[in-house]
Amino acid sequence: MSDADLDLTDPVLASEAELAFEGALRPRSLEEFVGQTRVRGQLQLLLSAAALQQRTPDHILLAGPPGLGKTTLAMIVAHEGGRPLRMSSGPAIQHAGDLAAILSSLVPGEVLFIDEIHRMARSAEEMLYLAMEDFRIDIMVGKGAGATSVPLDLAPFTLVGATTRAGLLPNPLRDRFGFTAHLEFYDESELEQVLSRAAAMLGLAIDREAVAEIAGRCRGTPRIANRLLRRVRDYALVHASGSGRADVESVRAALELYDVDPLGLDRLDRAVMLTILTRFGGGPVGLNTLAVSVGEEAETIEAVVEPFLVRIGLITRTPRGRVATPAAWRHFGLVREGGESPATLPIDDL
Ligand SMILES: Nc1ncnc2c1ncn2[C@@H]1O[C@H](COP(=O)(O)OP(=O)(O)OP(=O)(O)O)[C@@H](O)[C@H]1O
Numbered sequence: 001m002s003d004a005d006l007d008l009t010d011p012v013l014a015s016e017a018e019l020a021f022e023g024a025l026r027p028r029s030l031e032e033f034v035g036q037t038r039v040r041g042q043l044q045l046l047l048s049a050a051a052l053q054q055r056t057p058d059h060i061l062l063a064g065p066p067g068l069g070k071t072t073l074a075m076i077v078a079h080e081g082g083r084p085l086r087m088s089s090g091p092a093i094q095h096a097g098d099l100a101a102i103l104s105s106l107v108p109g110e111v112l113f114i115d116e117i118h119r120m121a122r123s124a125e126e127m128l129y130l131a132m133e134d135f136r137i138d139i140m141v142g143k144g145a146g147a148t149s150v151p152l153d154l155a156p157f158t159l160v161g162a163t164t165r166a167g168l169l170p171n172p173l174r175d176r177f178g179f180t181a182h183l184e185f186y187d188e189s190e191l192e193q194v195l196s197r198a199a200a201m202l203g204l205a206i207d208r209e210a211v212a213e214i215a216g217r218c219r220g221t222p223r224i225a226n227r228l229l230r231r232v233r234d235y236a237l238v239h240a241s242g243s244g245r246a247d248v249e250s251v252r253a254a255l256e257l258y259d260v261d262p263l264g265l266d267r268l269d270r271a272v273m274l275t276i277l278t279r280f281g282g283g284p285v286g287l288n289t290l291a292v293s294v295g296e297e298a299e300t301i302e303a304v305v306e307p308f309l310v311r312i313g314l315i316t317r318t319p320r321g322r323v324a325t326p327a328a329w330r331h332f333g334l335v336r337e338g339g340e341s342p343a344t345l346p347i348d349d350l
């Protein structure tokens with residue numbers, strides 16, 4: 001998913017300055033990378049083993065919702081091994097020739113990062129199978145009956161693929177990655193670390209409770225944490241009578257201004273929830289029907305919106321479609337037709 005796509009679902013629109021800030025905040029080493037302990041350990045082992053044997057590390061697939069650190073990890077893989085990094089993306093590879101041009105110009109040991117790899121052209125995918133397995137491609141020379149395929153050896157490289165939709169990758173491609181890292185949403189203490197680090201880099205003085213408040217409202221996502229922090233910084237700058245210190249009140253006020261609710265739901269999250277609750281009586285409702293109703297692509301709902309709503313227990317997926325949970329009815333202060341009023345339902349760990 002590109003940053004342009006992301007703007008739709010982020011509570012705060014990204015400006016160029018913000019993207020530059022995001023780049024500056026990227027951890028440069030596995031050690032600096034917060035959270036994802038399991039994935040970090042797995043990557044560490046893979047990179048160390050390759051270094052010991054003086055070979056290129058196995059190909060790596062990074063899967064997970066936007067903003068959890070896939071691009072960051074790809075850069076770290078290159079940086080930790082002292083290898084050059086080439087960046088491309090699925091949508092930029094629309095013909096096998098596009099991929100051939102990239103692959104044939106790689107230098108030995110280079111890390112090739114293909115973002116949104118599930119959106120690459122089919123013909124390129126097939127070329128990639130051979131390239132990943134044998135560091136070789138077949139190039140077609142000439143046209144029609146006289147066309148011949150000429151094998152071309154490639155420099156050994158490490159492919160790092162990133163996808164928000166691992167399920168869309170064809171099996172032969174998925175199987176050729178030596179390791180697939182599934183990135184998870186971050187818990188609050190990890191997000192507090194991300195935020196404290198970013199605040200220090202911004203030179204922002206911020207209270208502990210203020211950090212905790214943002215951590216609880218950023219959809220488990222470091223990218224959103226960093227963006228909200230910038231808005232809080234702005235708010236503190238303008239309102240904290242010159243001190244510029246951010247406290248929990250400034251966080252609440254800033255996030256209210258930007259329409260981020262206490263659970264961190266953004267506009268699209270809320271649109272999806274309200275559609276399920278009010279138009280479909282709580283569900284079940286199928287993904288495509290839901291997408292049409294909120295005027296968003298099914299892919300975005302499935303890859304960006306749903307994982308978080310499932311994770312915080314507002315919806316469940318059933319074979320017949322998406323269903324709102326009792327917690328969802330309570331969060332939106334709504335009552336299911338023929339159901340109990342929210343006040344009489346037990347309050348659990350929303
Ligand atoms: N583990 C982490 N520790 C600290 N900061 C992080 C971490 N993961 C991500 N970030 C921050 O979040 C921002 C977004 O990360 P990144 O661009 O790597 O996400 P992504 O998974 O590639 O997203 P997308 O799917 O949209 O491309 C970066 O600026 C980075 O600073």
Ligand SMILES: [Mg+2]
Nearest residue numbers: 070071072115
């Ligand atoms: Mg990315």
